[in-house]
Amino acid sequence: MFSKLKIFLKSKLVFANFFLGEWLWKLRLSIIILLIGKKNNLGKALNGLKTKGYYVFDNYYSNQEVEQIKESCHFQLNLIPNSYLSKYNVDDYIENLDIEENNISIERMSGSIKLKKINQTGNYLKKISQNFFLLSLSLIQQCKLAKKALLIFSLSHDGSFKNDKVPGSVSDKNNIASRMHFDTYYHSLKAYVALEDITQDNGPFAYLEGSSTDHSLNENYLGSARVNHNLKSDIQKPHEISENFKNKYKDKIFYGNQKKGDLVIMDTKGIHFASMLKKGQRELLWFYY
Ligand SMILES: [Fe+2]
Numbered sequence: 001m002f003s004k005l006k007i008f009l010k011s012k013l014v015f016a017n018f019f020l021g022e023w024l025w026k027l028r029l030s031i032i033i034l035l036i037g038k039k040n041n042l043g044k045a046l047n048g049l050k051t052k053g054y055y056v057f058d059n060y061y062s063n064q065e066v067e068q069i070k071e072s073c074h075f076q077l078n079l080i081p082n083s084y085l086s087k088y089n090v091d092d093y094i095e096n097l098d099i100e101e102n103n104i105s106i107e108r109m110s111g112s113i114k115l116k117k118i119n120q121t122g123n124y125l126k127k128i129s130q131n132f133f134l135l136s137l138s139l140i141q142q143c144k145l146a147k148k149a150l151l152i153f154s155l156s157h158d159g160s161f162k163n164d165k166v167p168g169s170v171s172d173k174n175n176i177a178s179r180m181h182f183d184t185y186y187h188s189l190k191a192y193v194a195l196e197d198i199t200q201d202n203g204p205f206a207y208l209e210g211s212s213t214d215h216s217l218n219e220n221y222l223g224s225a226r227v228n229h230n231l232k233s234d235i236q237k238p239h240e241i242s243e244n245f246k247n248k249y250k251d252k253i254f255y256g257n258q259k260k261g262d263l264v265i266m267d268t269k270g271i272h273f274a275s276m277l278k279k280g281q282r283e284l285l286w287f288y289y
Helices: 002-036 041-051 063-079 123-129 132-142 215-228 243-249
Strands: 054-057 094-099 104-109 112-116 150-157 189-194 205-208 253-255 263-267 272-274 281-288
Touching: 002 041, 002 132, 002 215, 041 054, 041 132, 041 263, 063 112, 063 123, 063 150, 063 281, 123 150, 132 189, 132 263, 205 243
Parallel strands: none
Antiparallel strands: 054 263, 094 104, 104 112, 112 150, 150 281, 189 263, 189 281, 205 253, 205 272
C-alpha cells in the first residue's frame, strides 16, 4: 500500500517537474533575450535554441585551429595500442572500451569510431573544452554550471580512410544514430564543429527544426522522464520517434551541410538523426554539457 502511494506521488512529481522545467526554460531564455537583444552572439544563439532548437556560427574556428584539433585527435587515434583492438573483427560493435594509456574510451563499428573524453588528453583540447561562450550558453539553457565540455571526436568513412584502428566502411545497417530520436527529455545543450566540409554525400547531421518545443511529443518526453526516474513508461523506447513523424517536418529539416570550422549548437530535446554517409569521410568534434 505504502509503496503504491510512493510510486503515485513520484509519478506526479515527475509530471509536475517536466512541465515546470519547460515553463522555466522558456521564461529564462525570453528574459535574457529581451535584456541582451538578438544582435550579439549570445542573443543569436539563445534565440536560435528557443525558436528552432539550433543555431549555426559560420567560421567559428579558423583553418589553423581546425587543423590543430584534427592533429590532436588523430594523434590520440594512432596512440591506441593495437592490443586493445586485435581481438575484434571489422564488423564487431565495440560499445565502450576504456583505453587506459590515453585516458579515453572508444566506441567503434565498421568504418566509424568515436573517441570519448578526448578533452582529457592534452592542453589544446582541454582549452577547447573550456570555451567560455559555450559554457555560458549551457548555464542558461540547462542551469548547469560546468567547467568544461565532454569532447567526443567522431570519424566515419566509406573505406577510403586507411587506418587499421578504423577498418571497414559505414553502411546503413550499422548506423545506429540513423533512427530519429531525442537525447534528453529536458532542454540541454550539445554542439559540434565540422572538421572538414560536410555535404549531402558525407552524411550530415539532421535536425527537425522546431521539434524541441513540439507538444505532440510530450508523451514520449514524459515516458523518458519516467524511465529516468525508475518508473514504468507506456511507450517501449520513448526516445525513439517513428519515421512518419518526419512528414510533419518535411520542409523543416536542417541538414548540417557545414563548412570546415563552422560551429553548430543544438537543443538535445529536439528530434535529430544522422543521415547516411554515401561517399568520403566525415570528422566532427562534439561538445557535450
Ligand atoms: Fe542523438
